Amino acid sequence: MSPISLALATVLLPLAEPAPLPDSSRTPSPTRLWAPRVGVSTQSRTFWQMGASRLTLNAAEPGHLSARGQYLVADFRPTSGYVVLGPRAGTFLTWRFLVADVSAAYYTDLHRGQFVLTPAAGLTAGGVFNLLYGYNQRVGGAPLGPVGAHQLSFSWHLLPM
Numbered sequence: 001m002s003p004i005s006l007a008l009a010t011v012l013l014p015l016a017e018p019a020p021l022p023d024s025s026r027t028p029s030p031t032r033l034w035a036p037r038v039g040v041s042t043q044s045r046t047f048w049q050m051g052a053s054r055l056t057l058n059a060a061e062p063g064h065l066s067a068r069g070q071y072l073v074a075d076f077r078p079t080s081g082y083v084v085l086g087p088r089a090g091t092f093l094t095w096r097f098l099v100a101d102v103s104a105a106y107y108t109d110l111h112r113g114q115f116v117l118t119p120a121a122g123l124t125a126g127g128v129f130n131l132l133y134g135y136n137q138r139v140g141g142a143p144l145g146p147v148g149a150h151q152l153s154f155s156w157h158l159l160p161m
Contacts, residue, residue: 031057037071039155043136044148047075047086053157055127067127068093075105077146084109084146090118092130099124101132107147114141118151130155 032055039049051073058066068091075086090103101120106113120134134151 036158037073037155039153041151041153043151045077045146047077049073049075065126066094082109094124094127097123099130107144112142114144114147115139128157128159
């Protein structure tokens with residue numbers, strides 16, 4: 001190394017700034033909240049859904065929202081002669097535009113009942129809107145006509161603005 005190069009290196013190296021380290025304050029922390037949840041599902045008949053979700057929302061990248069959470073809702077189908085109710089508890093996880101969901105429900109017409117487990121998968125808009133296809137696995141109880149094996153559902157978390 002020549003004396004001029006050594007002199008330049010000695011003067012310029014202390015002036016060089018190191019590459020900035022990632023700033024943890026730039027990554028927002030997850031937002032946890034309770035939100036109302038409404039929806040509609042079609043099995044062999046149409047059911048309405050109302051309840052609440054406990055959500056954890058993550059904004060990892062600009063424009064990219066992911067979510068996970070648990071929910072407790074009531075599926076119901078009013079008919080002319082009777083009503084079918086289904087308290088449902090479940091959990092879901094989103095990744096990009098995909099969502100996975102698993103839930104358990106007990107459907108009853110107030111005379112007989114049926115326990116159902118439903119794994120489901122589908123599309124999401126950050127966990128706020130979910131469009132799912134699921135398969136109702138009957139676990140026990142008396143079969144109810146409006147509860148079908150295949151379920152297509154749409155749910156919406158009413159997030160505060």
